[in-house]
Amino acid sequence: MDSDRTGRFRILTMTAALSAAVIVVVVGFLVLRDPSPRVDRVGTLTPSSGATKPASPAPTVPPVTYPTVPPATASSTVVPTSLVVPSIGIDAPIDGVGIVAGTDEIEVPPIERVGWYRFAGTPGGPGSAVLLGHIDGEGRQGVFFRLGSLEPGDPLQVGLADGTTRSFTVVGRDQFPKAELPPDFFSRGGPSRLVLITCGGSFDESLGRYRDNIVVVAEPAS
């Protein structure tokens, strides 16, 4: 073998190895890449069952007095009226929203406003209080455009109709295909928490909708 052939052999070997490496890396990236590069799961979104579980007692019941459930009273609900999230620049009014008639779809408020789903909990009350907002619409960014960049520890405040304010701290963020959005986020039972929902993931041009929901959970600030 002369030096010219050895050189060519080396170059071809290196090219083969390099291109193989590129294929492996790119295919690997495609296979393993997160379907949503912008939103990673952070913190914990603890599911809460409908029933409250105060403790896990031994088979013999200890002599403890349990809280008495107050009798039901009609519409003592104090509704939320404003949401402030300093870390992503949200300071928006809240409207109560219900169901789009005959569907399981929650009504959405105008693009700059936040919706409070009035068929779940109230902020600070038992169970999940659900706030939703547009990520975009009419070619503009919506009130929850940056929801996916909230991080655990970020503070937020909800103003209530009685003039008081409830403070919360973000504990987790996650993303779900719309059909797999866990019903538990709308639970009336379980610990008090704030659930913020918008859209995310890839955009389905044929339907004019995003394929996923971005969910941020916050708990009452201690």
Add this chain to the structure above:
Amino acid sequence: MVRKMMVVCLGLGILAALAIPGTASAAENDGTVYVVHGIPGVPVDVYVNDAETLPDFQPATVAGPLTLPAGDYNIKILAAGDPATGTPVIEKTVTLPARANVSLVAHLDASGTPVLTAFVNDTAAAPAGEGRLVVRHTAAAPAVDVLANGSPAFTNVTNGQEGQVNLPAGTISASVVATGTTTPVLIGPADVPVEAGMATIVYAIGAPASGSDPSTLGVVTQQIPLTASAMTVNTGTSGLLDGDRGVPTLAIAGIGLALAAFVVSIGGLRRSRTTA
């Protein structure tokens, strides 16, 4: 990528853990228990397996929820302040099924004798925007009809029986009458809130007037959360934030180029070896 691998490892770990029998947590099978006091005028002490659990439990109130392992429980109800060794007003062994949600109700039967009835609460999801109204006849009275906003909603309900219906959230005016009648009204009318995602359980309790004893008929109301139903949230129509857009086409082009380079260089290598 590291995170994905960690998730895979975690998944394998969980599978391995599941494969080991007997590691399932007992808590998964725990039941949820509420206690309802439906005997007017008599504060009581409630003992569960001989442990005083609800001292001085007041009439027309609800206690709970209590999370307990499935199984049999001895329930003893004594007049408040009586020694634990005293004669119980009611004593009964009740079975708590796995994962059940149960209301234990101390009440009067149709003839006025104190009894304990375990009602299993249906916590299945209601349609979006609806709640569940449950009525339970636990009063010393014959068969009744329950009128909702003036119309019979449940008919011929006897002591120990219940009826339920899913309704849109709102307020119902409810009253109780002897079955087949609309007057006189035995209980009510009372405003009953129906909240979405909640069961509102109304117990008719007490006894009608008898001789010099005035009527003690009334209601106790209890609310428990239902399993939440699946919801849809559509909050974007412009596609300004698209997590996936553009990435696949670039990647596919990259693979194509790299494949071409690989094939060419392998071809060259073969020729180079042949000529060597």
